[in-house]
Amino acid sequence: MALLDRSEWYDIARxxxxxxxxxxxxxxxxxGHSGSEGISNEVWSTYDEPYKVTYRxxxxxxxxxxxxxxxxxxxxxxxxxxxxADPGWISILKLHYGAVSTVExxxxxQESRYVRWSKAPGMRNMATFGMLDEIRHAQAQLFFAHEYVxxxxxxxxxxxxxxxxxxxxxxxxxxxxxxxxxxxxxxxxIMANFAFExxxxxxxxxxxxxxxxxxxxxxxxxxxxSIQSDEARHAQLGTPLLQILIENGQKDRAQRLIDIxxxxxxxxxxxxxGIPMDYYVPLEHRESSFKEFMEEWIIDxxxxxxxxxxxxxxxxxxxxxxxxxEHHHGQQLGTWSWRPxxxxxxxxxxxxxxxxWLEEKYPGWNKTFGKCWDVLTENLKNGHVEKxxxxxxxxxxNMSNLPIVGTPFTHLxxxxxxxxxxxxxxxxxxxxxxxxxxxxxxxxxxxxxxRFLSGDIEPADLGGVLAYMGIGVLSEGGGDAHDYSxxxxxxxxxxxxx
Amino acid sequence: xxxxxxxxxxxxxxxxxxxxxxxxxxxxxxxTNLHWHTGSSQPFDVDPExxxxxxxxxxxxxxxxxxxxxxxxxxxxxxxxxxYNMMQDGSETYVDGLLDQFSEEGHDSGLSxxxxxxxxxxxxxxxxxLHGAQMASGYLVHMAPASTISNCxxxxxxxxxxxxxxxxxxxxxxxxxxxxLGYGETERQMWEQLRAWQGYRELTERAxxxxxxxxxxxxxxxxxKPTIDECYWRAFEVSARxxxxxxxxxxxEAALRDSERSRRWTVALTRMMLNEPANVPIIKGWVQKWxxxxxxAIQAYSKSLPDNPGAAEAAVxxxxxxxxxxxx
Amino acid sequence: MAxxxxxxxxxxxxxxxxxxxxxxxxxxxxxxxxAVHSINLHVAEQPGKIIRARRAxxxxxxxxxxxxKDSGLMPTECVDFYYE
Numbered sequence: 001m002a003l004l005d006r007s008e009w010y011d012i013a014r015x016x017x018x019x020x021x022x023x024x025x026x027x028x029x030x031x032g033h034s035g036s037e038g039i040s041n042e043v044w045s046t047y048d049e050p051y052k053v054t055y056r057x058x059x060x061x062x063x064x065x066x067x068x069x070x071x072x073x074x075x076x077x078x079x080x081x082x083x084x085a086d087p088g089w090i091s092i093l094k095l096h097y098g099a100v101s102t103v104e105x106x107x108x109x110q111e112s113r114y115v116r117w118s119k120a121p122g123m124r125n126m127a128t129f130g131m132l133d134e135i136r137h138a139q140a141q142l143f144f145a146h147e148y149v150x151x152x153x154x155x156x157x158x159x160x161x162x163x164x165x166x167x168x169x170x171x172x173x174x175x176x177x178x179x180x181x182x183x184x185x186x187x188x189x190i191m192a193n194f195a196f197e198x199x200x201x202x203x204x205x206x207x208x209x210x211x212x213x214x215x216x217x218x219x220x221x222x223x224x225x226s227i228q229s230d231e232a233r234h235a236q237l238g239t240p241l242l243q244i245l246i247e248n249g250q251k252d253r254a255q256r257l258i259d260i261x262x263x264x265x266x267x268x269x270x271x272x273x274g275i276p277m278d279y280y281v282p283l284e285h286r287e288s289s290f291k292e293f294m295e296e297w298i299i300d301x302x303x304x305x306x307x308x309x310x311x312x313x314x315x316x317x318x319x320x321x322x323x324x325x326e327h328h329h330g331q332q333l334g335t336w337s338w339r340p341x342x343x344x345x346x347x348x349x350x351x352x353x354x355x356x357w358l359e360e361k362y363p364g365w366n367k368t369f370g371k372c373w374d375v376l377t378e379n380l381k382n383g384h385v386e387k388x389x390x391x392x393x394x395x396x397x398n399m400s401n402l403p404i405v406g407t408p409f410t411h412l413x414x415x416x417x418x419x420x421x422x423x424x425x426x427x428x429x430x431x432x433x434x435x436x437x438x439x440x441x442x443x444x445x446x447x448x449x450x451r452f453l454s455g456d457i458e459p460a461d462l463g464g465v466l467a468y469m470g471i472g473v474l475s476e477g478g479g480d481a482h483d484y485s486x487x488x489x490x491x492x493x494x495x496x497x498x
Numbered sequence: 499x500x501x502x503x504x505x506x507x508x509x510x511x512x513x514x515x516x517x518x519x520x521x522x523x524x525x526x527x528x529x530t531n532l533h534w535h536t537g538s539s540q541p542f543d544v545d546p547e548x549x550x551x552x553x554x555x556x557x558x559x560x561x562x563x564x565x566x567x568x569x570x571x572x573x574x575x576x577x578x579x580x581x582y583n584m585m586q587d588g589s590e591t592y593v594d595g596l597l598d599q600f601s602e603e604g605h606d607s608g609l610s611x612x613x614x615x616x617x618x619x620x621x622x623x624x625x626x627x628l629h630g631a632q633m634a635s636g637y638l639v640h641m642a643p644a645s646t647i648s649n650c651x652x653x654x655x656x657x658x659x660x661x662x663x664x665x666x667x668x669x670x671x672x673x674x675x676x677x678x679l680g681y682g683e684t685e686r687q688m689w690e691q692l693r694a695w696q697g698y699r700e701l702t703e704r705a706x707x708x709x710x711x712x713x714x715x716x717x718x719x720x721x722x723k724p725t726i727d728e729c730y731w732r733a734f735e736v737s738a739r740x741x742x743x744x745x746x747x748x749x750x751e752a753a754l755r756d757s758e759r760s761r762r763w764t765v766a767l768t769r770m771m772l773n774e775p776a777n778v779p780i781i782k783g784w785v786q787k788w789x790x791x792x793x794x795a796i797q798a799y800s801k802s803l804p805d806n807p808g809a810a811e812a813a814v815x816x817x818x819x820x821x822x823x824x825x826x
Numbered sequence: 827m828a829x830x831x832x833x834x835x836x837x838x839x840x841x842x843x844x845x846x847x848x849x850x851x852x853x854x855x856x857x858x859x860x861a862v863h864s865i866n867l868h869v870a871e872q873p874g875k876i877i878r879a880r881r882a883x884x885x886x887x888x889x890x891x892x893x894x895k896d897s898g899l900m901p902t903e904c905v906d907f908y909y910e
Contacts, residue, residue: 003597013625016626055586055660056663059583112636112652116633127636138532149508155508177544330841372838372840406841425833475506
């Protein structure tokens with residue numbers, strides 16, 4: 001007889017539940033941390049993770065994965081992709097690393113909360129690997145981003161971003177604190193592992209990986225594909241948990257958590273993935289549109305997994321479908337217009353050929369978002385860069401903490417709600433609905449605009465706001481990624497016509 | 499609004515490391531100053547008076563043990579994720595080799611009936627103890643005020659899972675060799691009812707219920723883990739050798755390699771705490787509070803160890819020696 | 827005289843904008859202030875037309891001469907601006 005197969009002993013390693021004798025159980029599993037109320041320990045011990053891995057297998061497989069990723073990096077560093085890359089691609093790297101690296105680290109803390117607070121022994125073991133995975137993702141992305149820090153100060157945001165008050169960070173922190181950091185382990189696993197990871201990390205890590213390969217950044221492609229292979233494993237933590245909740249009369253709770261998490265994830269990914277895919281990736285390298293990826297990964301696949309579990313599509317499904325063609329176009333106009341507030345330089349992505357592509361992928365784009373770009377482009381054509389930068393701030397949603405955008409002429413609308421004597425503004429009825437689910441949870445948070453108006457930002461002018469957001473402090477803000485060279489194409493068309 | 503024109507030239511590393519005027523190591527680049535929910539009176543941006551913010555304020559930010567710069571902590575081993583896997587993959591390959599070889603040699607069928615009883619009572623139920631340490635280490639990961647501390651705790655938690663797994667593996671092997679004995683079925687009962695385990699069980703349960711992050715670190719790393727090392731592993735190993743169970747002894751030596759790494763960062767962090775004079779009486783008070791539980795665990799467990807007189811005294815002495823090494 | 831910020835939803839724009847005005851301003855002045863942040867930046871000018879303001883979602887505009895403090899609007903409330 002040689003070594004035992006995993007299946008022969010695996011169940012013993014996850015039979016670790018015992019009855020507490022010296023300390024009351026609620027001291028060891030406070031409800032606020034574990035979120036296990038109403039379900040017996042016998043039921044928790046039936047938790048069965050669909051993807052099984054042992055420690056022995058884990059350290060072996062992960063060592064090999066890292067070896068692959070770091071050796072590709074070492075081999076390709078010499079090719080100096082950075083010097084040859086399109087500036088739009090460099091902006092994607094800055095945005096991605098700034099938004100993702102240390103959030104991955106927070107996800108390690110999230111997984112460690114399951115190690116400690118989950119009443120399901122199988123989940124505690126799987127989360128131990130999930131915790132290591134997230135440390136891997138933080139460390140690898142920090143290490144890879146660090147390569148570029150000596151080329152451009154804006155890469156310092158890969159490490160520092162989440163400690164700043166930049167508007168994008170305020171949005172990210174509100175979202176991640178809500179979903180990853182401040183709820184009990186059971187709720188967090190449903191929101192973060194099931195809704196966020198099985199739904200959305202595919203977009204960033206698979207969708208963007210094909211664009212990266214096309215754009216010649218094989219190092220980044222390899223890195224994020226490898227990360228996604230871990231996500232695909234530990235994302236499955238949430239599914240058996242959902243089954244347990246549904247079978248034990250907590251379907252409504254599960255549905256509500258998913259409905260909140262899916263919408264909040266959608267909003268943040270319009271910035272993180274939607275904008276880069278449809279505007280920053282050089283046209284010739286685009287694999288699919290953001291909408292097409294969303295339709296594949298969320299509208300089809302995620303909806304199917306909800307259905308398989310006996311859950312419903314969120315009540316706002318029709319609003320989400322409409323938003324797929326709209327929301328990120330507004331956010332692109334916003335981020336590009338307020339580019340001095342960013343730690344990256346956004347690509348406009350609206351040269352004549354790019355506008356043709358947008359119109360093809362999003363029929364009606366020219367008649368709506370295109371109209372705003374017409375005005376911006378006209379000013380640039382006439383050499384008035386200063387007329388393309390707003391002199392005021394956008395109004396910000398008190399849930400997503402993103403500018404309240406919409407489709408020109410058709411869907412732009414505030415969704416206000418007065419609560420406790422304060423007027424709140426929301427970008428959609430779904431954002432407002434989330435707030436109304438638990439007003440106390442959200443009501444004291446101040447958006448960037450609330451801070452500006454209540455005197456938290458000094459001096460209370462636009463320079464003060466930029467400094468408050470870390471611009472001119474940590475690095476310079478953004479400009480146009482291509483230094484407006486795309487405007488020349490319009491000038492030459494005009495010259496031909498005249 | 500005009501475009502920012504202030505010149506901020508690139509640095510050679512992260513701005514926070516640029517001050518140290520030397521090339522940072524990979525460990526420093528990927529491990530330092532990563533917590534972004536420290537340093538504010540409201541750790542998380544939602545639910546300011548809710549459960550989680552209150553918990554972190556009370557048990558992390560208002561810990562009686564303080565330090566002006568927790569982020570300055572460094573793991574003496576400077577372990578990063580990829581070095582951890584390389585190292586542990588090698589260690590696991592070695593352990594696989596042991597298990598394979600002893601299995602080939604029919605090791606388990608040669609064990610004596612009395613030693614098989616000892617394994618069943620005092621060895622295989624240890625997965626509960628080790629899993630308790632795995633969970634308690636997980637607590638330190640999300641409660642520690644510096645990422646460099648969280649990382650050490652995360653690798654420690656994973657190490658515990660490693661040995662939960664290997665003990666489970668051995669449990670199954672013994673069940674296959676001796677199906678009539680009930681290996682794989684009796685461990686929970688032993689852990690919950692056998693007198694020998696009750697000291698360990700109490701120490702584990704109390705360590706799990708400990709909330710202040712610094713006290714939890716003392717309870718887990720300075721008391722619980724060394725108590726596991728010196729008695730469950732080391733004292734048992736002595737009996738194992740005398741019973742001819744060299745597989746058990748060799749596995750234990752491998753487990754203790756992980757413990758040595760845990761102890762190196764434990765020493766470093768405890769000394770960092772003790773460097774602040776106001777912390778000294780608090781730390782000493784905690785060690786005094788937790789050590790009797792350690793002593794009781796060792797006494798209860800050692801009583802049942804065969805062919806090992808003086809095991810308890812020796813284990814207690816070794817835990818004390820560790821405390822002295824730290825400076826307590 | 828007191829700062830009175832409003833939220834501008836300017837027809838043809840893609841984003842709601844913060845427009846700091848004064849409670850003594852008339853709606854004509856408020857519309858002018860809102861126009862500064864939209865017209866020729868994100869929205870094309872329509873020469874010869876006047877800009878009207880109405881409470882978000884309502885059909886009738888405010889009279890041009892009504893002062894903001896008499897409009898019944900709350901600070902930061904959303905106002906629709908459009909060419910007439």
